[in-house]
Amino acid sequence: MMQHKNPAKPRRLPRVCLVLYALAVISAGIYFAFTQSAGFSDWFNSHISLWGRRLLSYLTVWIPFSVAEGLIILIPVLLVALIVVACRSYSDSWRSAGIYTGKLAAVLCAIWIIFVWNFAPGYYGTTLDQKLGLNREKVSAEELYQTALILTSQLAALSEELVFPGEEASSVMPYSLNEMNDKLMEAYDRYAEAHDFPDQFYSRIKPVMLSEPMSYTHITGVYSFFTGEANLNVNFPDYTLPYTAAHELAHQRGVAREDEANMIAFLVCMESDDPYIRYSALLNVYEYVASALYSADRELYSAVYDTLTDEVIQEERAYSLFFEQYRDNVAADVSNAVNDGYLQSQGSPEGSRSYNMVVDLTVAYYRPLFD
Numbered sequence: 554m555m556q557h558k559n560p561a562k563p564r565r566l567p568r569v570c571l572v573l574y575a576l577a578v579i580s581a582g583i584y585f586a587f588t589q590s591a592g593f594s595d596w597f598n599s600h601i602s603l604w605g606r607r608l609l610s611y612l613t614v615w616i617p618f619s620v621a622e623g624l625i626i627l628i629p630v631l632l633v634a635l636i637v638v639a640c641r642s643y644s645d646s647w648r649s650a651g652i653y654t655g656k657l658a659a660v661l662c663a664i665w666i667i668f669v670w671n672f673a674p675g676y677y678g679t680t681l682d683q684k685l686g687l688n689r690e691k692v693s694a695e696e697l698y699q700t701a702l703i704l705t706s707q708l709a710a711l712s713e714e715l716v717f718p719g720e721e722a723s724s725v726m727p728y729s730l731n732e733m734n735d736k737l738m739e740a741y742d743r744y745a746e747a748h749d750f751p752d753q754f755y756s757r758i759k760p761v762m763l764s765e766p767m768s769y770t771h772i773t774g775v776y777s778f779f780t781g782e783a784n785l786n787v788n789f790p791d792y793t794l795p796y797t798a799a800h801e802l803a804h805q806r807g808v809a810r811e812d813e814a815n816m817i818a819f820l821v822c823m824e825s826d827d828p829y830i831r832y833s834a835l836l837n838v839y840e841y842v843a844s845a846l847y848s849a850d851r852e853l854y855s856a857v858y859d860t861l862t863d864e865v866i867q868e869e870r871a872y873s874l875f876f877e878q879y880r881d882n883v884a885a886d887v888s889n890a891v892n893d894g895y896l897q898s899q900g901s902p903e904g905s906r907s908y909n910m911v912v913d914l915t916v917a918y919y920r921p922l923f924d
Contacts, residue, residue, distance in 0.1 A: 566652050570659035577662035580669040587677040594678040598807050603752045605671035606805060609781025610756045619759040619784050621777030626763070664779055672778040675809025676899040681816055684750060687917035694850035699923045700916045701846055701857040704839040705865075711835070712862040714828040723790035723871040724864070726829055730787065730794075733830075734758050737799055740825040741806075751806035751817060756783065758798045764788035768879045770888035773797045776804035790872055795833035796822055809899070812910035815841070819915070836865065838915055845912045 587594045613620050635657070643653035682689035715724045726733065734757050745753035761767055764786045773786045774797040783801035785794065799818035808814045815838070822834030847854040861869075879885070 566655045567659075570655055573659045573662040573666070576666050580666045584669050584673055587674050591677060591679050594674040594676075598674040598678055599750070599752070602671050602674055602807060605667070606752070606781055606807060607754055609667075609671065609779075610754065610805060613780050613782050614755070614757050619761060619777070619780075619782055621775075621780040621782050621784060622759075622761055622763065624780075667779050671781075672804075672807075672809060673899070675807045681808075681810070681813040682914060682917060685918075687914065688920065689913050689917045692845075692913060692916045694846065694853055696916050696920065696923070697842055697846040697849055697912070698853040698857060700919045701839065701842050701854075702860065703919050703922060704835055704842060705857060705860045708832065708835050708839065708865050709860075709862050711828050711832045712864040714832065715864050715868075717864070717867060720867070721871055721874065722867075723875065724792050724829075724832075724868055726791035726794060728829075730758065730760055730785075733795055733798065736825055736827050736830055737795065737802060737821070740799070740821045740830065741802065743824040744821045751803060751808050753806065756802065756805055758802065759784045760787045761785060769882050769884040771879065771885045772888060774801040776801045781805065790868075790875055792829075792833050792836055792868060792872075795830045796837040799834070812914060815911035816914040816918075819911070820918075836868065838911065840869075841912050842915055 583597070587597070639650075639653055643649040680689075681687075716727060717724055728736075737758070738755055741753050745751075759782050761784050765788045767786050768788045773789050773793060775784050776782070777784060783798065783805045785798050785801065787794065789797070796818055799821050800814045803814040803817040803821070808817050819834045819838050822830050825831055843854065843857065846857065
């Protein structure tokens with residue numbers, strides 16, 4: 554007996570895609586509200602976004618490697634898989650191709666939704682100087698000089714704690730990354746006792762497996778908002794690691810602006826009772842301040858440089874030798890251009906230069922101590 558075949562049901566876009574489209578539109582409205590109101594951004598960041606950031610962190614903290622890095626490594630494989638699926642299952646008609654494109658668009662919508670709800674409000678909330686009661690204004694060369702002197706004196710007090718494996722080598726962090734992470738969590742806890750920002754919870758910095766290739770991009774760390782992970786380039790000299798880790802952990806806690814993440818990292822590290830954590834913060838911020846002073850007044854810069862201890866000078870020279878191999882390359886240019894464009898799109902006209910704006914915050918922080 555011959556049976557009639559049941560006609561195949563017409564292929565349709567899954568309802569979940571329609572839901573994501575709707576949420577993406579709602580998220581666009583919320584994002585616009587961020588740009589119009591710092592108060593709304595603050596409320597959203599501290600009452601809504603923190604739960605999303607915590608959830609993502611809790612989902613990935615137990616995984617020993619960076620999920621975000623794994624996804625990036627798999628991008629070529631994923632692209633091939635997407636092409637194969639498209640050719641085999643969605644190439645029979647324009648309708649099928651449109652549905653497939655719609656599904657891919659839904660994935661992009663999901664990423665956009667995660668960004669808006671978990672991280673975006675940090676770019677438009679009350680600025681850190683207002684939260685800390687700092688008088689942030691244009692700084693003079695003399696103020697840069699005074700700030701740099703304070704930093705060098707604090708560095709000198711820690712110089713005896715440093716361990717160098719050789720005369721031209723960088724200092725060695727006297728513990729593992731896991732121990733460093735625990736010390737940073739303790740420092741964040743102490744900072745949180747006196748401040749209601751940023752949000753504090755247990756998390757873990759993720760070392761990047763491809764840190765050496767990543768160094769060619771000049772990226773020392775990155776927060777992946779879509780997985781909730783703070784990632785660290787462990788190829789850079791040890792003295793950069795605690796401060797960079799604290800910076801990415803600040804992003805993980807809702808501090809989005811780069812200069813503010815730099816400043817929070819500094820303040821948190823200075824809460825630590827570990828000398829190497831404090832040394833890392835002091836030297837990294839000193840480098841920002843010294844660079845600005847060099848541009849403003851080279852004589853005052855030279856006067857500050859003369860106050861550095863032999864250990865710090867060795868550290869700086871060792872870093873220069875290390876970085877020389879990565880200094881000029883196409884990957885760094887592309888990375889900087891992409892990051893610059895991204896930061897400008899988030900309301901920071903200075904783009905990548907916003908990292909250096911921690912100088913203004915540092916001077917404002919130390920101004921009460923000037924002679």
